Amino acid sequence: MAKTVSFGVMHVSVAFTLVWLMTGDVVLGGAVALIEPVVNTVAYYFHEKFWAARKAREQSRQMDSVHVA
Incomplete structure (x- = not known):
């Protein structure tokens, strides 16, 4: 801390x-x-949401390719 x-x-x-x-x-x-710092905190929140959504899309694509194969 x-x-x-x-x-x-x-x-x-x-x-x-x-x-x-x-x-x-x-x-x-x-x-x-x-x-x-307040603006950076808000920007960080949206930055994290973007990367979480991107990771979810990648995982979804990987699962789709496993089911197709």
Whole structure:
């Protein structure tokens, strides 16, 4: 758990620092550092759904080819 928390802190810190350095705006850096992980979490959910569906299709095709043979 400590490793996960430290990675989360590092991720938010990097996002904040990069946006702050690129824009010079501390508020914008903070906003991006807070919003980006939420958006990434939602994107990850759909990413996992895509790969689960792909795996299910592959398994279905394999079962179909076994039944045909």
